[in-house]
Amino acid sequence: MIKTFGKTLLAAALASTVAGLAQADDKVLHVYNWSDYIAPDTLENFQKETGIKVVYDVYDSNEVLEAKLLAGKSGYDVVVPSNSFLAKQIKAGVYQPLDKAKLPNWKNLNPDLLKTLEVSDPGNQYAFPYMWGTIGIGYNPEKVKAALGADAPVDSWDLVFKPENIEKLKSCGVAFLDSPTEIIPAGLHYLGFKPDSDKTDELNKAEALFLKIRPSVTYFHSSKYIGDLANGNICVAIGYSGDIYQAKSRAEEAKNGVTVKYNIPKEGAGSFFDMVAIPKDAENVESAHAYLNYLLKPEVMASITNVVQFPNGNAAATSLVDEAIRNDPGVYPSDAVMKKLYTFPDLPAKVQRAMTRSWTKIKSGK
Amino acid sequence: MKLSRLKRRLPNGRHGVIAVPFVWLFLFFVLPFAIVLKISFTEADVAIPPYTEIYTWADNQLSIVLNLGNYLMLTEDPLYLAAYLGSLKMAFFSTLICLLIGYPMAYAIARADKELQTVLLLLIMMPTWTAILIRVYAWMGILSNNGLLNGVLQGLGLIDAPLQILNTDIAVYIGVVYSYLPFMILPLFANLVKHDLSLLEAASDLGSSHINNFWKITVPLSKNGIIAGCMLVFIPVVGEFVIPELLGGPETLMIGKVLWQEFFNNRDWPVASALAVVMLAILIVPIILFNRNQAKELEGKV
Incomplete structure (x- = not known):
């Protein structure tokens, strides 16, 4: 052109x-x-x-x-x-x-x-x-409450990994980081496997977990959720802690009635x-x-x-x-939470490729 | 005698002029393509640049190793075929919609007064003066759940809940058609404005209806404009990355995205290059058809 x-x-x-x-x-x-x-x-x-x-x-x-x-x-x-x-x-x-x-x-x-x-x-x-x-849960308390009730598990991966929960959040919008090597480990960890597992059957199980919740995910993106969370376009984002705090600050500055909170899931989370x-x-x-x-x-x-x-x-x-x-x-x-955090390892090319492939399948269904 | 023959052999001004497009093509098409083709036969490596060399020089022996694994991989995983098909489908329907919207617009501009024509053409081109990225971002604002479109529709009471348009294929179609429409309209206009209107008058005199005139005279005469416009839209849309990335949803599977993943997520430049080579092969077919058509048209004129 x-x-x-x-x-x-x-x-x-x-x-x-x-x-x-x-x-x-x-x-x-x-x-x-x-x-x-x-x-x-x-x-x-x-x-x-x-x-x-x-x-x-x-x-x-x-x-x-x-x-x-x-x-x-x-x-x-x-x-x-x-x-x-x-x-x-x-x-x-x-x-x-x-x-x-x-x-x-x-x-x-x-x-x-x-x-x-x-x-x-x-x-x-x-x-x-x-x-x-850390990579944890950013959410809009009012909207999540409206969708899931007052006892919504906002401090647990159950919020997004249990299909019955995320299905109800679909209407107000759920975003995930578009980063296979940072999000698939969260699924592996939730299922009780090592976050850097290179075992095919464990990776397959994580893939199945994501495929189950996939229809309820609005989008996968690594920075768009900051603005969307601040504007109230989405109600839950699995994202970087600081980015979610920035969404919170932006919402406060805009005085648009949107509140944003961040939780490190109690099961543990990835840290970078x-x-x-x-x-x-x-x-x-x-x-x-x-x-x-x-x-x-x-x-x-x-x-x-x-x-x-x-x-x-x-x-x-x-x-x-x-x-x-x-x-x-x-x-x-806190020190107790620190102990539950895991880091993202340097993955071998094969595992990296497997995760990317899984990710495409999760996102596009192909 | 001899001198003049020699003179004819030596490059002169005419050769120089002819050489310019060839040098251009060589520098900006053949050379980059050769590099991509070379990388597609290498293997990924942890190094700068992140692939192996295809030739090695040792003991006075030059050995060239061509790794065909990258191409084989493209056939093993149905993902790549699905991505190619997704891109072709997106390009096909976008081109069709562009044609359906663009043709009447081009027609109206071509038949408008000369002074009005300039203004109308300017209006068509004006949006392209703003960077494409900004215009696509504007569409994000218009199409989002809290956006302008849903706000207006809800305000008018036409819908109760916001329509999910952003992050779907529909949003990509809107963005692509919007961005590429000028490329359809301009060649169509250039063609339509040259038509000899006396042909239509003659047909009308002989009792042909307006609709008949349009289909039997205007459309066939504008065939080349249609082909040029369709090529200008179809070819870049196949490789489009920005618009589907910003407006599309996760299920929007296009080759641009898959290429991005191979390149960035898998740091596998060789497979990414192989993908690009195959994509070029797919695109070359319509380009050749287009060129043939152009050549035919030129011959017809001479």
Whole structure:
């Protein structure tokens, strides 16, 4: 299509002009982060402090980030993959080891968390945790009550995995993350299997579970539910904790009478860790380290958590986080709940393919 | 004598002009396709880029390994056939609807006053000045359960509960037809505006009705416009990804989505490439038919 091509050319021309201008003062940094994952003043303050101009770009799935990284020469200096993708990417040689001499604020990180994360990055050589979160139930209490009654199991996977429950929620709308490797494990876990099971019969049982509830699911998408939950277009979303808290904030700001709540299911839930890393072919390595060290400051991390409402991996930052957020068990889970959380492992290609295939069958019936 | 013969052999300005489209085709079609074709014969790997090389050079021996597994895989799983069929079905019906809506519009514009024509054509093209993504997002706002359409219908008392349109195939058809309608109207208009109206007058003088005139004279004469419009709609819709992704439901199965999954979810570039190669093969048939038709038309003119 000529129309699109013309636009692409125009965009490319503009982009190269901007890049040319930016390169003139030599202090630029290309950051690629998740959408809605930063405070409004984070970049501004960084620029004030260091004089480095940040070109900021966002994505809404690990797959998109990974495709860019694996194609080589992504053009980004700082990226934020989840830990389940990190291991394979390290193996593919995507990242460069961090120069910890340039990261004096590294000491602020939570040492227990770092230890857990060595599963995907032995020795914490390539990345540190930015934010983490859980995948649980976001819901609209009034609408769920209207559909299921006052004793609706809003704190349990029963809400969406029991056909008799989700059938009643169909009329007000149910959304799931469109992410086979994060949602199928929830089904496996609910059925009492290991979330990273590679056994075909267990995967088949999980598939059957999803196929049963499938007719009642409105859509599968990884970011649309934020707005829909805030507008009251849907009443239940299985999504990222912080995203659901953002839906809550948006609804409060809009004063549209919609309330949104988040629960970590009592049976346990998946948790993900988004890690800050520098690609091997980054052009502004020096600036990238400056940005990483800036992110490791407790006050910077705390201000991001206050906005995005995901807990961070910075132990020194916790006390600086708004009390309401710090004490919310949906954001900072209690120790008892923490024990029930599981992480998403790095899956072998075969299991990954099986899950994607299952997912297509669940979604399209084919 | 000899010099002039040599001169004829050497490239001149005319050759240069002819070469431009060939260079263009080579750079933007043949070369990318060759790369995709190459990747489709490799195996997925954990590396940058995430596939193996098809040739290796060792001990003065060049060995080329072609992995046909990717193509075999496409035949093993009925998903891929279903996705191709889903895309073709979507493209076929969208093209048909575009034709049914676009033809009367193009006809009306072609028969309007010259001054009005410019305005009408501008109105047809104006929406395309806004990015497609924004226009598709606007449709999400119109079609959603709390959206404009359901609001109006409920306000008028025509329906009690909101109609579920967004996230269904119907929404995809609406989005596709809306987005591609200008590509149907413009070639049809270009054709219809050239018709010699005296033919219609002659037919009327001989007692033919208006309806008869339309079917026996206007439609056959506009055949090439119809074909051009249908090609311009059909071919891009087969590979459409954005519109079904934003407006469609989970059961909307099209090849663009499956390609996306192979590429992103399975990080299997070779299978994704194989899918693309097969899709191109499917599309090449209508393109060849189209070209033949064009060639015939040109011959007819000469």
